[in-house]
Amino acid sequence: MSDYVNPNLPIKSTEARVGRNNQRYNDETGARIVAGCVCLNETKDKIIMITSSKNKGKWILPKGGNELDESLIETAVRETWEEAGIEGMVVKKLPVVLDSRGSKAPVIKGEFDKIIPKSEFHFFELSVNQLSMEWPEVKKRQRRWCTYSEAKHELVKSKRPELVSVLDSSSIVRDTNDENKDNY
Numbered sequence: 001m002s003d004y005v006n007p008n009l010p011i012k013s014t015e016a017r018v019g020r021n022n023q024r025y026n027d028e029t030g031a032r033i034v035a036g037c038v039c040l041n042e043t044k045d046k047i048i049m050i051t052s053s054k055n056k057g058k059w060i061l062p063k064g065g066n067e068l069d070e071s072l073i074e075t076a077v078r079e080t081w082e083e084a085g086i087e088g089m090v091v092k093k094l095p096v097v098l099d100s101r102g103s104k105a106p107v108i109k110g111e112f113d114k115i116i117p118k119s120e121f122h123f124f125e126l127s128v129n130q131l132s133m134e135w136p137e138v139k140k141r142q143r144r145w146c147t148y149s150e151a152k153h154e155l156v157k158s159k160r161p162e163l164v165s166v167l168d169s170s171s172i173v174r175d176t177n178d179e180n181k182d183n184y
């Protein structure tokens with residue numbers, strides 16, 4: 001039985017929240033707090049990926065900024081709906097992953113729309129129940145099911161090692177034994 005129950009979606013919104021006015025930052029490190037979901041099918045051998053809105057050729061995982069009026073799980077479920085049109089059951093929290101940009105990532109606390117400060121990623125594993133055909137960012141993003149090796153290949157191609165760590169910490173069933181196939 002799961003330790004986590006899904007929060008009720010406040011409203012299955014037709015529009016995505018925008019702006020960074022309510023963004024939550026880590027008080028000690030100044031990192032931007034981001035939450036998202038690893039969305040798996042029932043047999044846990046497929047994950048849903050979406051394209052980045054800023055880099056349309058890059059495949060990533062649904063995620064976004066944790067806002068001051070939300071818990072981490074609420075942000076993860078909201079972003080998963082807004083960006084990917086996915087509903088499901090959260091089954092567990094995955095380990096926190098820190099920004100992989102190292103010293104290149106600015107540590108800035110505040111309202112800088114064009115500057116993305118260092119981030120910390122809080123992901124949950126979600127078992128997909130329903131995929132809608134309409135969702136807030138349907139015109140901004142593509143969505144597709146991937147095997148573990150396809151997902152890893154895309155994340156490496158997108159230069160997102162932090163999201164590879166998230167994928168590897170999930171319980172996705174791997175279709176390859178070769179863990180180092182896509183090294184950086």
Ligand code: 5FA
Pocket residue numbers: 051052053054055060063064065066099100101116118119159160161162
């Ligand atoms: N970004 C890029 N590489 C990063 C890395 N390795 N670690 C941390 N952050 C990294 O882009 C979102 C932001 O993440 C970019 O500004 C980029 O500089 C930074 P994305 O992850 O490609 O996602 P996206 O283009 O779909 O962006 P949004 O969903 O609009 O933005 P957020 O994920 O920040 O979430 P939001 O919904 O709260 O705005």
